[in-house]
Amino acid sequence: xxxxxxxxxxxxxxxxxxxxxxxxxxxxxxxxxxxxxxxxxxxxxxxxxxxxxxxxxxxxxxxxxxxxxxxxxxxxxxxxxxxxxxxxxxxxxxxxxxxxxxxxxxxxxxxxxxxxxxxxxxxxxxxxxxxxxxxxxxxxxxxxxxxxxxxxxxxxxxxxxxxxxxxxxxxxxxxxxxxxxxxxxxxxxxxxxxxxxxxxxxxxxxxxxxxxxxxxxxxxxxxxxxxxxxxxxxxxxxxxxxxxxxxxxxxxxxxxxxxxxxxxxxxxxxxxxxxxxxxxxxxxxxxxxxxxxxxxxxxxxxxxxxxxxxxxxxxxxxxxxxxxxxxxxxxxxxxxxxxxxxxxxxxxxxxxxxxxxxxxxxxxxxxxxxxxxxxxxxxxxxxxxxxxxxxxxxxxxxxxxxxxxxxxxxxxxxxxxxxxxxxxxxxxxxxxxxxxxxxxxxxxxxxxxxxxxxxxxxxxxxxxxxxxxxxxxxxxxxxxxxxxxxxxxxxxxxxxxxxxxxxxxxxxxxxxxxxxxxxxxxxxxxxxxxxxxxxxxxxxxxxxxxxxxxxxxxxxxxxxxxxxxxxxxxxxxxxxxxxxxxxxxxxxxxxxxxxxxxxxxxxxxxxxxxxxxxxxxxxxxxx
Numbered sequence: 001x002x003x004x005x006x007x008x009x010x011x012x013x014x015x016x017x018x019x020x021x022x023x024x025x026x027x028x029x030x031x032x033x034x035x036x037x038x039x040x041x042x043x044x045x046x047x048x049x050x051x052x053x054x055x056x057x058x059x060x061x062x063x064x065x066x067x068x069x070x071x072x073x074x075x076x077x078x079x080x081x082x083x084x085x086x087x088x089x090x091x092x093x094x095x096x097x098x099x100x101x102x103x104x105x106x107x108x109x110x111x112x113x114x115x116x117x118x119x120x121x122x123x124x125x126x127x128x129x130x131x132x133x134x135x136x137x138x139x140x141x142x143x144x145x146x147x148x149x150x151x152x153x154x155x156x157x158x159x160x161x162x163x164x165x166x167x168x169x170x171x172x173x174x175x176x177x178x179x180x181x182x183x184x185x186x187x188x189x190x191x192x193x194x195x196x197x198x199x200x201x202x203x204x205x206x207x208x209x210x211x212x213x214x215x216x217x218x219x220x221x222x223x224x225x226x227x228x229x230x231x232x233x234x235x236x237x238x239x240x241x242x243x244x245x246x247x248x249x250x251x252x253x254x255x256x257x258x259x260x261x262x263x264x265x266x267x268x269x270x271x272x273x274x275x276x277x278x279x280x281x282x283x284x285x286x287x288x289x290x291x292x293x294x295x296x297x298x299x300x301x302x303x304x305x306x307x308x309x310x311x312x313x314x315x316x317x318x319x320x321x322x323x324x325x326x327x328x329x330x331x332x333x334x335x336x337x338x339x340x341x342x343x344x345x346x347x348x349x350x351x352x353x354x355x356x357x358x359x360x361x362x363x364x365x366x367x368x369x370x371x372x373x374x375x376x377x378x379x380x381x382x383x384x385x386x387x388x389x390x391x392x393x394x395x396x397x398x399x400x401x402x403x404x405x406x407x408x409x410x411x412x413x414x415x416x417x418x419x420x421x422x423x424x425x426x427x428x429x430x431x432x433x434x435x436x437x438x439x440x441x442x443x444x445x446x447x448x449x450x451x452x453x454x455x456x457x458x459x460x461x462x463x464x465x466x467x468x469x470x471x472x473x474x475x476x477x478x479x480x481x482x483x484x485x486x487x488x489x490x491x492x493x494x495x496x497x498x499x500x501x502x503x504x505x506x507x508x509x510x511x512x513x514x515x516x517x518x519x520x521x522x523x524x525x526x527x528x529x530x531x532x533x534x535x536x537x538x539x540x541x542x543x544x545x546x547x548x549x550x551x552x553x554x555x556x557x558x559x560x561x562x563x564x565x566x567x568x569x570x571x572x573x574x575x576x577x578x579x580x581x582x583x584x585x586x587x588x589x590x591x592x593x594x595x596x597x598x599x600x601x602x603x604x605x606x607x608x609x610x611x612x613x614x615x616x617x618x619x620x621x622x623x
Contacts, residue, residue: 085109
């Protein structure tokens, strides 16, 4: 079944998510930015050394000229740095002597500053990597927690219209894609703009004329990647959708492996999985081509811009004679590194656009309305267990499943629901458990409409044993105890004895610490069913739901567990679905359902005497 379409999110939506994370982790972001400032300072400071270094190397032996306040900033910096280098060398006792002592001391000063910047910059980079990556991971971890919370609050109807493989893919693959994108963005989105500003500051102080060249180069680099961003985003979304199809295909294989092997469907399922993977690879290649095109266009733009820069510098130096060689070197260094910073920055923005494809899938989940039943409601207090259905209608698709169902169940009554498949038995239990609300009519417990009741409070008074038992991949003790969080070991063992599973459990080497395995794979069907019965028993519910609760048991165990369930049902309102009529002959009330309507009600004896639908069903099973 295909998913309902959802509106595509924009980069703005993604940026709002990032802004929310920034507001939630201000201290972390402040440390992140501060470390970025220091890394920029220690990375760009060595470029400034080009000025004094070039000066002494291009004009060795030339006596330094007196520099006054009216001199250019670069000349004043040269004079200051040369003097400071000589003073430092003399203070440390490592200065050079001889013909080129002044020049070598200046070179020594440059070397010392470079080493200091290297060490300090390395420390900043170390902590910046940790802080930025942690921030990226924390954003995605918070998003996953929000998704899990939202999924747990969604109504069952939501899951009926979605493929589990798609949901798993959105929680894992889409969130993983966001994490990789956020890590890349956090690496560049703060540091590279600061690096560009650092380059601007260097040029503004020493060669302000070069700022015009940078103003032209930056958009020249950025435009190709920006233009390709929309194409990358569209193809990324298609790639992720194909990945979800592949995940769903594998989910079908693993969840239905017994059926696959029993009906020799290995080849068919393998071909389907391979086809989904081919589609994924095809769409991924299309996305990679769009990204590669942007990178290639940016590189061409850089080479063209750099060629223009060389011509301009050549004209200024050779024809006009305005710049010295060290000024040329000082211009080239910031401008060439600016290309790398702009490339990383625009790639990060492009990655953000690509991430909107992943965010689409996540917003599909987060945008789904949560179960209204979870919003407030009155507390029931003590529950007697009187249940009434008044003109209840319900449908999954076009055709109604329940059609004006009326039923009154006094507290403490055991009600058996019987009838042909599709008659509405399981749906009746679902609306009483409030997995679904009726479209028309009402379900009342102790005279209160369930839609007015706090759902969590109501379900604390109920327990269910399903036809298909489900166990978590945890210990047997934990699987029983989840029926009543905080219960004691004595309560767990008493429930296990009542469900005729205690002796089996203690016979295992680890006893109650034995792992049930994924979906109870370490246990037989009967053992799984009895553990789920123990889970219901330990809950001590006021209202009990048994949907073919003994269907997986052999005859001997069925009799023992049936007696335990009979004892459990005493004094409680119980709803039982059973296809084997022999298991419900002692029910206080038997309700025959057909096409969503009540056909007959009465005890076993009364219905047999009536000679209607129930008697015909009983005779069919007796023959």
